[in-house]
Amino acid sequence: MSIMDDFEKEVSAKVSEALERMGAADVxxxxxxxxxxxxxxxVPCFFMAKALRRSPKDIAEELASAIRPSGLIGSxxxxxxxxxxxxxxxxxxRATLDDICSKGSSYGxxxxxxxxxxxxHTSTNPTGPIHVxxxxxxxxxxxxxxxxxxxxxxxxxxYYVNDVxxxxxxxxxxxxxxxxxxxxxxxxxxxRTIGRNEKERxxxxxxxxxNYRVANKRMEAEPEVKEEITSMLRGFEAGDRxxxxxxxxxxxxxxxxxxxxxxxxNVELDRYTWESGYIADGSARNVVERLKASKYAGxxxxxxxxxxxKDFGVQGKNTKFTFTRSDGTTLYTTRDLAYHLDxxxxxxxxxxxxxxxxxxxxxxxxxxxxxxxxxRMPEPLFYAFVSLPEGKMSTRxxxxxxxxxxxxxxxxxxxxxxxxxRSDISEERKMEIARIIGIGAIRYNIVRVQPxxxxxxxxxxxxxxxxxxxxxxxYVHARAxxxxxxxxxxxxxxxxxxxxxxxxxxxxxxxxxxxxxLKAAGNDKKVHLMPAYGHDLASAFNQFYAGxxxxxxxxxxxxxxxxxxxxxxxxxxxxxxLGMGAPEEM
RNA sequence: GGGCUCGUGGCUUAGCCAGGAUAUAGCGCUGGCCUUCUAAGCCAGACGCCCCGGGUUCGAAUCCCGGCGGGCCCGCCA
Numbered sequence: 262m263s264i265m266d267d268f269e270k271e272v273s274a275k276v277s278e279a280l281e282r283m284g285a286a287d288v289x290x291x292x293x294x295x296x297x298x299x300x301x302x303x304v305p306c307f308f309m310a311k312a313l314r315r316s317p318k319d320i321a322e323e324l325a326s327a328i329r330p331s332g333l334i335g336s337x338x339x340x341x342x343x344x345x346x347x348x349x350x351x352x353x354x355r356a357t358l359d360d361i362c363s364k365g366s367s368y369g370x371x372x373x374x375x376x377x378x379x380x381x382h383t384s385t386n387p388t389g390p391i392h393v394x395x396x397x398x399x400x401x402x403x404x405x406x407x408x409x410x411x412x413x414x415x416x417x418x419x420y421y422v423n424d425v426x427x428x429x430x431x432x433x434x435x436x437x438x439x440x441x442x443x444x445x446x447x448x449x450x451x452x453r454t455i456g457r458n459e460k461e462r463x464x465x466x467x468x469x470x471x472n473y474r475v476a477n478k479r480m481e482a483e484p485e486v487k488e489e490i491t492s493m494l495r496g497f498e499a500g501d502r503x504x505x506x507x508x509x510x511x512x513x514x515x516x517x518x519x520x521x522x523x524x525x526x527n528v529e530l531d532r533y534t535w536e537s538g539y540i541a542d543g544s545a546r547n548v549v550e551r552l553k554a555s556k557y558a559g560x561x562x563x564x565x566x567x568x569x570x571k572d573f574g575v576q577g578k579n580t581k582f583t584f585t586r587s588d589g590t591t592l593y594t595t596r597d598l599a600y601h602l603d604x605x606x607x608x609x610x611x612x613x614x615x616x617x618x619x620x621x622x623x624x625x626x627x628x629x630x631x632x633x634x635x636x637r638m639p640e641p642l643f644y645a646f647v648s649l650p651e652g653k654m655s656t657r658x659x660x661x662x663x664x665x666x667x668x669x670x671x672x673x674x675x676x677x678x679x680x681x682x683r684s685d686i687s688e689e690r691k692m693e694i695a696r697i698i699g700i701g702a703i704r705y706n707i708v709r710v711q712p713x714x715x716x717x718x719x720x721x722x723x724x725x726x727x728x729x730x731x732x733x734x735x736y737v738h739a740r741a742x743x744x745x746x747x748x749x750x751x752x753x754x755x756x757x758x759x760x761x762x763x764x765x766x767x768x769x770x771x772x773x774x775x776x777x778x779l780k781a782a783g784n785d786k787k788v789h790l791m792p793a794y795g796h797d798l799a800s801a802f803n804q805f806y807a808g809x810x811x812x813x814x815x816x817x818x819x820x821x822x823x824x825x826x827x828x829x830x831x832x833x834x835x836x837x838x839l840g841m842g843a844p845e846e847m
Numbered sequence: 848g849g850g851c852u853c854g855u856g857g858c859u860u861a862g863c864c865a866g867g868a869u870a871u872a873g874c875g876c877u878g879g880c881c882u883u884c885u886a887a888g889c890c891a892g893a894c895g896c897c898c899c900g901g902g903u904u905c906g907a908a909u910c911c912c913g914g915c916g917g918g919c920c921c922g923c924c925a
Contacts, residue, residue, distance in 0.1 A: 297868060305867050307905065317905085341868050386925070426925050536925090565923045577849050579921055586923040593925045617919050620851060645853080645918070653918095678887070698887090709873095710860070714853065715918055722859070722874085726887055729860080729873040736887050744884050785864095793861070796872075807880095807889040825884095847887075 263369075263776045264356045265301070265348070268333040272302050272346045275334065279327040285312045300338075300345035301770070307342055317342030350766045354757035357773045361827040362753055366834050369775035371413035378414045379608035380406045383523065383530070384421040387515040388428045388473060390466040391522050391664045393718050394654035395616065397644045400707045400840070401788055402614040403528040405642065407838045408783035408791060417608065419532045421600060424512040425540065426593065427494060433511040434490050435476030436469060447471045447478075455659030462665060466518025469511075470656070498590045505537055522664050526700055527840040539599040545591045548598045548633070552584050555632045563587035573628040582625045594622060598629055601639055611639040612786065616646060617713070642786050644712035650719065662718060671699035674724045675732075679847065686846075697842035698732050704840050705731030709792040729796055734836060735844050737799040740806065741829035742845040744822075748812060751822050759820035764805040768824065771801045772831055779838075795835040802828050 269292050276290045288309050295303035306317040306324065313320055321339035328337050328344075335349035361368045382402020385395055402418065409416045423429070439447075448471050451457060462468075479486045496504035516533070523529070539545045549566070552558055557568040564587040571580040584595045604611050615623060623641045630638065648654060654661045676695035683691065706723050710716055726732040760769070771794075778794040781787050805828075811821045836843040 291865095293867080295868090296862095296870085303868085307867070310905075343868065345868095423925060428925065561923080563923075567923090575850095577921070579850080583923055588923085590923090592923070597925095617852075619920090621920055624851095643852090643919095648918085682885080682887080711853095714860085717859095719859090725874075727874075728887090730887085732887055733873095736885080740885055740888085747884060789861085793872080800872090803888060804890095806884080807886095810883065812884045847885080 263773060264333070264353060264360075265773050265777065268346075268348050268353075269302055271333050272304065275328050276304050276324060276344065279324050280309070282327065283313065283323065285309060288312050295343075295345055297340070297343075297345065299347065301348045302346045304344040304346070305342065306344060348770075350761070350769070351757040353773060354760055354766070354769045355755055357769050358755040358823060358827055361772065361830055362755065362823070365830060368831060369779055369834070370411045371776070371780070373415075374413040376414045376610060377608040378409050378416045378610045378612065379419055379604050380409065380416060380612045380614065381419045381421055381604070382406075382614035383519075383528070384423070385519065386423050386428060387512040387519065388432050389470050389515075389656060390464070391519060392654055392656065393662045393664055393667055393723075394647045396664045396667070396703075397647060397707055397712065397716070398614050398616070399523055399528045400526065400704050401642065401644055401712055403840050404704075404708050404788045404791060404838065405612065405614070405783070405786060407840065408779060408788065411779045411834075411838060412783035414610075414783075417532060418530045419534055419604070420530045421597075422512055422516065422533055422535050423593070424509050425497070425536045425596065427490075429508050429512055430493050430497060431476045431480065431490055432469065432473045432515070433508045434480075434486070434493065435472035435474075436511050436514070437507065439472045439475040439479075443475050444471045447475050451659075457659055464518045464521060464665065465514050466522070467663070467665070469515055469518075500540065505541070509535065509537060522668070525668055526664070526704060527842075534600065534603075536593075536596050536600070539596045539603070540591065544599040544603065545596045548595055548602070549585055549591060551633055552629065557632055561587070564589070568629060568632055570625060570628045573631065575624060575628060579621055579625070582629060584629070594626060594629075597622075597626060598633070601626065601630060602633070602635065604639075605635065605637060609637075611637070612642055613639050614642045614644070617643045618646075619643070640786070642712065645715040647707075647716045647718050650717060667703060667723060668699065670720070671703050671724055672696050673699075675699040675702070675726070678726060694844050694847050697844045698726070698735060698847060701731035701735050701836070701839075701841035702726055703731075705734070705792050705795075708788055708839065711789050731792075731839075731841055732847075734795045734799045734832065735841065735847060737802045738829060738832050738836060738843045739845060739847040741802070741825050741832070744811060744825055745829065748822050751819050753823045753826075754819035755823055756820055759817035760824060762805070762808065764801065764808050765821075765824060768798075768801040768805045768828060771798050772827060775831055775835075782838075791835065791839055795832070795839065798828065798832055798835060802832070 273290050273292055280286065280288050290304060292302050292304055295301055306321040309320050310317050321342050321344050324344055325337050325339035330336050333349050333352050335347045338345050380402055383399040385391055406416050406418045480490055493504050497508065552568055553566055555568060559567055559569055565583055566585040567581045567583040569580060570582050583592065585591060601611065620643060627638050649660055649662065651660050672695050675698035676691060679691045679694055703723065706725065778790055782790045811825060814821050833843040
């Protein structure tokens, strides 16, 4: 419970008391964040007008004079039918800074809830490198997981590896059978027609794409190859260990590359779960049996099984949810059901970070889970795909920007910026800082926009280091660090009478909001609030910083430095929550 | 065709779920600020039929209905 929550409660209580005295005890008081400058909490008086038979303006004025500032309430005033309350800056500053000083980097974090939350994210097919069209997934998922941890939950992140199906089998055939010469020729051909030279990047996920294309081409041209692949697919479905293991091995190699990319943007997952496992352990089969036994089950003329979902709010022609082929084999969604049932044995709350193309599938999955008697539902978090100005990303057409390319470009840009301003540090140090800044810019830029909003990728935006950007926040952190370094030892001082400047109070107010932002970003899955908060905090710091000299302050020096230290502490945690580094210099 | 979703200054974007005052912030633009703590910064300014039309309400960017425009989905694929 933060001090601003207490303040709001106090306001609510005071207004209720005053209303009671005015003879309107049963009128419920609503509070809201004041939208007018200067005030912190507002109480609209319009809905009181009927009960009191007076104009909102009159009511607000009478209430304002009836309420005496006390406790956390610094002042109250009436304006346009609103009551505007200002928090007492003395109490606020003292409480907030003491809290940060005692808790340090865990300031704003909530106590353990005992709730296990599983966040499934990324889960891209292991058939090629991650491109920026899908880059929202790991970044949103990882940020959400970090927020949820701060909300006191026991969080596990998980990648569901789709090592079942035609795509991976074709890739596997290519990895096993394409000759080095064929692959080299394919790379040449691709460079000539599409204009991308894949030899430049020696990373398994990029390298294997040529094998995949060779396999596809030969499958189309040569009936024997097609037969080989079909036979592998059949073997897979029948549970042939050698086929399954070979495919899994290919997926592992591909994953090595993907993990390298994810790690570069500070995304590490706790667990990788293999789709093939649900065939092997019989749980997918179990789902089939249970669905068949339900009253919603049906069979097509060919023998494929489905459940009828029209009673579950599914519309139009999507009501039949097929869960076996006519030959009895399971489908992706069937395995996904087994996967979700498994996840529910390991966690209390499931969150799936999914592309918006999965919306219908996710809805159907939930219906099927209900039929299976599942009392909890996964919570999907959808994001719209990132497209290019030329249109939708397509690896085949070469209309694509790989995440690896974006990372390289961002780091190179950051390096150039550092080189412009710093000649006093080593090349290694410059490179180290460039990575922190480049990666920070990418993560910030992607997570700052609401997930459901479609995003068109533009290099100029992705590489923006000014204003509402990751480096803006990092710059403030570096500034604060630099100042604290110069200051040397100082005695902490949280005396509010020494921090009475407009910008000092503004900064303290931003700091006091941290917990409520974490709550909304984590529990309500509104991750984009996090970068916005970071920007508010950095901006408030810059105003404070620009306004007056801190190191040369006289009696308030220690108090100002304490405020700098507190801001730095919170900002460092915000940066960590966003998966961004907090550089001590830049 | 049906379903879902998004539409806010030139561009990007917050607010919308839980209706309330002068609509948030950034880029870009105009002007000012580095002999003092990192100018990747700060200050000031211009720029808005909140897609359109109805409705509900004392009050609508926000809720409801109908359009228009963009995106996604509608496989015994994954």
